[in-house]
Structure formats: C-alpha cells, structure tokens
Amino acid sequence: MKVLKFGGTSVGNPHAIEQVCDIIKNNNLQDRCAIIVSAVGNTTDMLVKCGQLAYHKNEKYRYFIEEIEIQHLNIIRALFPSQSNFISSIKKRLNFLEIFCDSIFHVMELSKRSLDRIMSLGELISSYLFYEKIKEYGFKTIWKDSQELIVTDERYGCAQVDIIKSYKKIQYFFSIESAPYAILPGFIASSPRKEVTTLGRGGSDYSAAIIAAALKAEVLEIWTDVSGIMTADPRIVLQAFPIENLFYEEAIELSNLGAKVIYPPTLHPVIEKQIPILVKNTFSPSEKGTRINNAPCFKHSVTGISVKKNMTMITLKGIGMINILNYLKRLFTVLSREKIQVLFFSTSEHSILLGIEESEVMQIKNSINNEFSQEIDKKYLFPVLVEQDLSIITVIGDKTKNMHRTSARMFITLSKNNIYIRDLAYNVSKKNMSAVIKNSDFKKALNVLHETFFEIPPKPINLFVAGIGKVGRKLLEHISIQKTYLIKELQIQVMGLCNSKTMYFEEQGIDVKNWKKNLESGNRMRLHRFIEKIHLMNMHNSIFIDATDSQDVARTYDKLFVKGIGVITCNKIACSSSYKDYKNLKKIARYFKVPFFLETNVGAGLPIISTLNDLLNSGDKIHLIEAVLSGSINFIFNHFKSGRTFSETVREAQKRGYTEPDPRIDLSGIDVMRKILILVRECGDSMELSQIRQKPFLPEECVKANNVESFYEKLSQYENYFGRLREEAKNKGKKLRFMAKYEKGNANVELKSIGPEHPFYQLEGDDNIILYKTQRYYEQPLIIKGAGAGAEVTASGILSDIIKASR
Ligand SMILES: Nc1ncnc2c1ncn2[C@@H]1O[C@H](COP(=O)(O)OP(=O)(O)O)[C@@H](O)[C@H]1O
Numbered sequence: 001m002k003v004l005k006f007g008g009t010s011v012g013n014p015h016a017i018e019q020v021c022d023i024i025k026n027n028n029l030q031d032r033c034a035i036i037v038s039a040v041g042n043t044t045d046m047l048v049k050c051g052q053l054a055y056h057k058n059e060k061y062r063y064f065i066e067e068i069e070i071q072h073l074n075i076i077r078a079l080f081p082s083q084s085n086f087i088s089s090i091k092k093r094l095n096f097l098e099i100f101c102d103s104i105f106h107v108m109e110l111s112k113r114s115l116d117r118i119m120s121l122g123e124l125i126s127s128y129l130f131y132e133k134i135k136e137y138g139f140k141t142i143w144k145d146s147q148e149l150i151v152t153d154e155r156y157g158c159a160q161v162d163i164i165k166s167y168k169k170i171q172y173f174f175s176i177e178s179a180p181y182a183i184l185p186g187f188i189a190s191s192p193r194k195e196v197t198t199l200g201r202g203g204s205d206y207s208a209a210i211i212a213a214a215l216k217a218e219v220l221e222i223w224t225d226v227s228g229i230m231t232a233d234p235r236i237v238l239q240a241f242p243i244e245n246l247f248y249e250e251a252i253e254l255s256n257l258g259a260k261v262i263y264p265p266t267l268h269p270v271i272e273k274q275i276p277i278l279v280k281n282t283f284s285p286s287e288k289g290t291r292i293n294n295a296p297c298f299k300h301s302v303t304g305i306s307v308k309k310n311m312t313m314i315t316l317k318g319i320g321m322i323n324i325l326n327y328l329k330r331l332f333t334v335l336s337r338e339k340i341q342v343l344f345f346s347t348s349e350h351s352i353l354l355g356i357e358e359s360e361v362m363q364i365k366n367s368i369n370n371e372f373s374q375e376i377d378k379k380y381l382f383p384v385l386v387e388q389d390l391s392i393i394t395v396i397g398d399k400t401k402n403m404h405r406t407s408a409r410m411f412i413t414l415s416k417n418n419i420y421i422r423d424l425a426y427n428v429s430k431k432n433m434s435a436v437i438k439n440s441d442f443k444k445a446l447n448v449l450h451e452t453f454f455e456i457p458p459k460p461i462n463l464f465v466a467g468i469g470k471v472g473r474k475l476l477e478h479i480s481i482q483k484t485y486l487i488k489e490l491q492i493q494v495m496g497l498c499n500s501k502t503m504y505f506e507e508q509g510i511d512v513k514n515w516k517k518n519l520e521s522g523n524r525m526r527l528h529r530f531i532e533k534i535h536l537m538n539m540h541n542s543i544f545i546d547a548t549d550s551q552d553v554a555r556t557y558d559k560l561f562v563k564g565i566g567v568i569t570c571n572k573i574a575c576s577s578s579y580k581d582y583k584n585l586k587k588i589a590r591y592f593k594v595p596f597f598l599e600t601n602v603g604a605g606l607p608i609i610s611t612l613n614d615l616l617n618s619g620d621k622i623h624l625i626e627a628v629l630s631g632s633i634n635f636i637f638n639h640f641k642s643g644r645t646f647s648e649t650v651r652e653a654q655k656r657g658y659t660e661p662d663p664r665i666d667l668s669g670i671d672v673m674r675k676i677l678i679l680v681r682e683c684g685d686s687m688e689l690s691q692i693r694q695k696p697f698l699p700e701e702c703v704k705a706n707n708v709e710s711f712y713e714k715l716s717q718y719e720n721y722f723g724r725l726r727e728e729a730k731n732k733g734k735k736l737r738f739m740a741k742y743e744k745g746n747a748n749v750e751l752k753s754i755g756p757e758h759p760f761y762q763l764e765g766d767d768n769i770i771l772y773k774t775q776r777y778y779e780q781p782l783i784i785k786g787a788g789a790g791a792e793v794t795a796s797g798i799l800s801d802i803i804k805a806s807r
C-alpha cells in the first residue's frame with residue numbers, strides 16, 4: 001500500500017490535475033493507493049476570508065464566494081467538456097457555503113467550529129472533483145470522506161487526533177474495501193459528536209501521514225510544486241536545491257523552523273512506524289525529490305537552512321534569578337499549560353530568552369508575569385520584556401560533523417554582512433544553530449548563509465548603477481547582450497538605476513533591455529534617496545556601480561561600505577582626492593569585506609591596476625612606472641602632422657569623442673596626474689596630487705580661456721609654439737608623448753620627445769601604454785598596451801570587475 005498526498009498547488013488548475021492523473025496512471029495498478037487531496041490552490045484562504053468578512057458585516061464575502069465558484073467551475077469545464085451530472089453535488093456545497101455565510105452575516109457570530117465547517121468545503125469539493133476525473137481513466141476508484149475515518153477532539157481549527165480510534169477506523173475501511181484507488185479529502189476530520197474538525201493549516205499532510213501509519217504503508221509520497229525539500233526556501237534563495245536524503249529528525253527541524261513543504265506533525269505517525277516519506281514534484285515527476293528516513297547515507301555537515309519570520313522574543317530577567325527555586329520548571333510549566341511552542345531558547349545566569357510566534361505573545365506574557373508576580377513585586381525579577389519584528393534563522397546540521405565550526409561560520413557570515421544578531425544559540429538537540437535577527441534582514445541572511453554553506457562561486461550579484469551616460473549605457477548594453485551568461489548563469493541582476501534626473505528600482509531585477517523606458521517611469525532622483533533605497537532593499541551581495549564623474553556620488557562610498565555594499569567605479573575622484581580619504585575608503589572596504597574595484601580608473605578596461613596589485617601581492621617590488629595614460633593626448637600628438645594646425649587636430653579629436661567636451665580637461669594633464677596618483681597610492685605610497693611634478697605644455701592663456709570657443713581661439717594664437725615642438729622632435733627623429741612617471745618616490749607628468757629605442761615610440765592612435773619595471777621584470781619590463789579610453793572598453797572593464805566580484 002502506498003499513500004500519496006497531492007497539495008493545493010498540485011490540484012490548482014486543470015493542467016495540474018491532469019498531471020496528477022498521469023502520475024497515478026503511471027503507477028500501473030502495481031500498488032494499492034490511498035490518495036489524499038488538498039483544496040484547490042488558495043481556496044482555503046478564500047474560504048477563511050468569506051467567513052471573516054461575513055462576520056464583520058462586510059458584503060464583500062459574496063465576491064469571494066463567487067471567486068471560489070468561478071475557479072471550480074472553470075476547472076470542471078476544462079476537465080469535463082461534456083458537462084457531468086456530478087456538478088450538482090458540487091453546486092450543492094457552494095450553495096451551502098452561501099447560506100452559511102449569509103447566516104454568519106446576519107447573526108455576526110463566527111466560532112472556530114463554524115470556520116471549520118466553512119474550511120472543510122475546499123477539500124470536500126476538490127477531492128470529489130478529482131475522484132470523478134480519475135474514474136474516467138477506467139480505474140476502479142472509490143471516494144471516502146475522511147471525516148468518517150479520522151477522529152479528533154473538539155479543538156476546532158487545529159484538532160488533536162485520537163490516533164487509536166482513527167487507526168482502527170482506517171484499517172477497517174481499507175480491509176473491507178477492495179478498489180485499488182481510494183480518494184480522500186485531506187485536512188478534515190470529525191469530533192466524537194460528528195462535527196467537522198480540521199487538523200490545522202497545511203494539515204492534509206497530516207491526514208496522509210495518519211492513513212499511511214494506520215495502514216503501515218510502504219511509503220508516504222507528498223507531491224507538491226517543488227522538487228523536494230530544498231536547502232532553503234526556493235522563493236527566497238534562487239540557488240536552493242533539493243536535499244536528496246534527510247533523517248526524520250532533520251526533516252522535523254527544517255519543517256518546524258520554517259520549511260513549509262511538510263506540515264510538522266505529519267512526521268510523528270510515520271516516524272513511529274518507520275515509514276519513509278518521499279517529497280516529489282508533481283510538475284517534474286522524474287526528478288528524485290527528497291527521501292526522508294533513517295537509512296545511513298552521505299550527508300553534508302549542513303543539511304538545510306530554515307527561517308521563521310515574525311517571531312517575538314520574550315525575556316525574563318533579574319539579578320534575583322539565581323535565588324529563585326525551580327524557576328525553569330515553573331516557566332516551562334506555564335509554557336506547556338498555555339501550549340506555547342518555543343522555537344528559540346537561551347539562558348544566562350540572570351536571564352532567559354524565549355522565541356515564540358508573534359500571535360502568542362499577549363497570552364504568554366500575562367501568564368508568566370502572573371506566575372512570577374511575587375518575585376516581580378519584590379524586584380527579584382523584571383516583568384517580561386517583549387521584542388518584536390524578529391526572525392529566527394536556523395542552520396540544521398549533523399551534530400557529529402563539527403557543529404562548532406558551523407556556528408563560527410554562521411556568526412562570521414552574518415556579522416560580515418552587517419546583519420545584527422540579537423542572540424545565537426545551539427538548540428537542545430545540538431543538531432542546529434539558531435540566530436535571532438531583525439525581520440528586515442531575513443532575506444539577506446538566508447541568502448548569505450546559503451552562499452556560505454552550499455554554494456561554490458560565482459555568487460549572485462545585485463547591481464545598482466548610478467550614471468547612465470556613455471559608459472553606463474554601454475554597461476547596460478553589455479549586460480543585455482550577455483544576458484544568458486550574466487543573468488542566467490552568474491545571476492548578476494540590475495536592481496536599481498539612476499541618472500541625474502530619475503531613479504528606478506525593481507526587487508526582482510530590471511529588464512536591462514528596456515532600461516530607458518523603466519528609468520523614464522522612475523521617481524525624481526535624489527542621491528541620498530537612491531542610497532537609502534539600496535540600504536532598504538537590503539539585498540545580499542549588493543554592488544554600487546559609479547559610472548558618473550560626480551564628486552557627490554564619490555562621497556557616498558563609505559556609507560555603502562558600512563552597510564556591506566561593494567563599489568565598482570570608473571569615477572577617479574574618490575581615489576585621487578586626499579590620501580586620507582583614499583586610505584580610509586580602502587580601510588573601510590577591507591574591514592567590511594566588500595569589493596572596492598577601480599580598474600577602470602586607469603586605462604579604461606586595460607588590466608593596469610589588477611596587474612599592479614598582483615605583482616605587489618605576490619611580493620614583487622616596483623622600481624619604475626612609466627606610462628602614456630591619456631588616449632586623447634596621444635591621439636592628438638599622433639595626428640598632429642605637418643600641414644595641420646594644432647587647434648584643427650584638437651577639434652578633430654573632440655569631434656570624434658576622444659576628448660572631454662572641454663578638451664582642456666585632457667590637455668591640462670590633470671586627468672593623467674590623477675591616474676598616476678592612483679597607481680602610486682596602489683603601490684602603497686601616501687602621495688598627494690600636489691606632490692606630482694607637472695610641466696604643462698598648454699600655454700596658461702589657453703587654460704584660462706573663458707569658454708571652449710575662446711580656448712580654440714587662444715590655441716590658434718600659439719600655432720607657432722606647437723609647430724616648433726613638433727618640428728624639434730621630428731628633426732631629432734623623435735615623437736611627442738605625454739608621459740607619466742613614478743620612480744624612487746617621485747612622480748611627474750610631462751610632454752616628452754622620445755626616440756625609436758623607447759617602447760612607447762610606436763604607440764598608435766589613442767592607445768594607452770604602461771611599463772612596470774619591477775624586481776622580477778627588471779631587464780624586460782612588463783608592458784600593457786591597448787585601447788585605454790572610450791565608453792565601450794570602460795564598460796567592459798566595469799563588467800570584468802563585476803564578474804571578479806562574483807567569484
Ligand atoms: N526548504 C524548502 N524546501 C522546499 N519548499 C519550501 C521550503 N521552504 C518553503 N518552501 C515552500 O513550500 C512550498 C510547498 O508547500 P505548500 O505550498 O504547502 O505546497 P502544497 O500546496 O503542495 O501543499 C513550495 O512551493 C516552497 O515555496
């Protein structure tokens with residue numbers, strides 16, 4: 001005998017029901033089956049709503065009744081094209097619902113008992129409907145109302161099962177019934193007075209487990225919409241994957257502490273009878289799913305991670321606690337009398353901390369205060385202290401496998417990600433480790449812990465891009481083109497965007513292809529709001545991309561680092577301002593262990609900074625850095641040939657986009673100074689911009705011109721001077737290069753004429769070149785050369801930094 005349970009999602013629509021029929025069909029009558037069915041999709045929620053709205057005199061309950069009717073009639077129409085006469089029996093139940101809710105509306109009374117009658121309709125209808133469908137396959141099938149088999153007490157809403165009576169009834173029924181398939185509604189049962197009761201929300205699993213245990217079934221199969229019990233809730237952790245094998249105890253912990261797939265009481269009857277449970281996916285039946293039993297198998301040290309949201313911590317504390325006799329016994333007696341489930345427990349000499357469901361707090365707070373009223377009056381204890389809006393996150397593992405290491409990793413991961421830990425505790429069984437955190441951190445905590453315990457790099461990255469100018473646009477274009485690899489494989493997603501006017505966010509990830517439309521629909525841009533929103537979204541592995549040239553944006557980095565958010569920037573301002581600020585940023589990023597990558601600050605996408613870091617980190621010593629770091633100046637001097645004026649050449653460079661809109665920014669040399677300064681600092685030297693020696697080649701009058709046009713005018717007055725520079729170099733067989741140099745603690749930038757013996761002589765177009773003469777690369781210095789400017793290569797440099805951050 002097999003017992004199969006199909007959850008609400010497995011009978012949620014006609015396609016799903018057909019899918020279930022196929023699963024049963026493939027069973028091929030090899031095994032006798034008891035098939036337990038839940039209510040269609042969200043029917044139970046809607047039924048509860050009907051009752052509550054009617055009770056509150058809100059006519060909207062009729063709308064929900066209609067919704068339920070439409071939902072079921074649509075399924076019937078799709079599954080039974082030639083209308084069937086069983087519809088009348090379903091309509092009868094729906095009419096009952098209407099009459100029942102009408103009377104609740106009039107008398108304004110809704111007891112738990114009445115609510116159970118209402119909720120029972122979901123399973124009664126779905127199981128009957130399913131029974132009619134399975135009959136069409138020609139299988140000998142019967143439908144049996146579980147109310148006649150499962151007996152409970154009268155605790156309506158979550159009744160306690162009378163196991164002995166129920167087992168007897170179940171065994172008797174199946175002994176006299178010969179049909180190979182029996183379809184039964186889950187979730188419902190009856191009291192000794194034959195009133196409908198329910199087994200608690202999610203209780204269909206429990207119905208199936210009771211039937212499986214009574215019949216000593218060979219297996220209990222729970223069919224749902226995911227491929228087994230996963231390492232974490234797959235709605236929160238995209239990387240979660242099914243756990244192949246679980247011990248009963250681990251499954252209890254996982255489900256008790258938040259994994260919704262299995263209703264926790266389910267496990268007790270089947271554990272007692274040592275019946276294996278198989279959790280399978282209705283929509284992907286060939287997948288293995290999760291097997292729960294006690295058979296030895298290979299296990300990771302951590303099995304899964306669960307999270308319970310909306311928990312409340314209550315603290316009983318006082319310096320008199322050590323003198324109070326039996327205080328623990330008294331406390332637990334209160335808890336057990338009030339039937340409060342404690343999900344977190346930690347003690348110290350003077351205090352006890354308990355984690356319970358938010359809904360139970362008022363009741364238990366008063367009871368504990370009453371129990372200890374004398375001690376509170378004598379000031380041995382404080383009245384119970386309540387803290388709300390908390391979550392309990394639990395790593396479930398095997399105690400034999402280094403739980404102390406697991407707890408250390410858990411603590412480090414949470415704190416490194418800036419997640420406040422209210423408390424941390426081993427659970428009594430020593431098979432798991434729980435942390436109390438803020439509700440607002442639960443998603444991030446679950447993701448980072450999953451990453452630590454289960455994932456190998458690359459890790460998913462959540463991006464926030466500031467500045468959609470030339471570089472920002474190209475970056476989004478690259479991400480869109482590389483979508484399959486970046487988004488699907490590496491799970492790099494853009495979550496927020498802004499330009500100087502608007503900002504736009506999407507928690508599920510922005511469709512980068514339509515960034516323009518999205519941004520247009522965004523809110524007015526305010527830098528502090530953009531940063532606030534990134535903090536509020538509180539996503540794991542968040543990275544801020546600075547594709548602006550704004551000083552204000554550069555000033556936000558430290559605020560991002562302290563919240564665990566990394567920065568990737570092509571904006572040179574932050575690292576070329578004061579050394580103190582540069583050092584501070586590096587220090588904060590290192591302290592919070594967040595990426596701070598600035599490869600594109602020098603030479604766009606060329607690996608100039610990463611190579612320098614690699615050399616230094618591997619113990620090499622830098623003797624000399626020599627570089628041409630301005631693509632625009634290089635372009636200008638390469639194109640400043642006989643027969644052309646200097647101003648014409650600069651205009652052409654500007655027209656082709658090689659210079660800034662104001663070419664003086666390039667020609668003044670300040671940009672190159674900033675670049676060499678960044679390299680110097682990366683070498684560990686505490687240099688300031690003012691310490692870089694500079695020999696300007698642009699006459700001061702040109703630099704000081706009021707605007708770009710008058711700059712060009714002034715420039716043309718100096719054609720003789722530029723012509724002379726060119727001719728002098730040419731006559732000596734040399735070329736003009738605007739070079740930056742760092743040697744023996746000194747840095748300078750200047751226009752130099754170099755001969756063919758110099759490695760920079762052949763530098764073409766707007767290329768950059770850098771030479772590192774180091775202890776290891778002494779005779780033959782290391783040279784990096786290539787396109788060192790432009791949106792295309794800068795964006796691809798940023799993208800490489802993003803990919804690096806994901807590793
Ligand atoms: N650790 C976990 N593993 C698998 N699913 C989980 C886990 N935690 C939460 N879930 C959620 O539980 C859902 C299945 O439970 P439920 O909705 O009650 O299914 P059914 O309708 O089949 O009874 C899944 O869709 C998944 O979103």
Ligand SMILES: N[C@@H](CC(=O)OP(=O)(O)O)C(=O)O
Nearest residue numbers: 007008038044201202203204
């Ligand atoms: N329909 C009930 C019982 C149940 O177990 O449903 P599901 O199998 O869909 O979780 C509920 O929603 O609580």
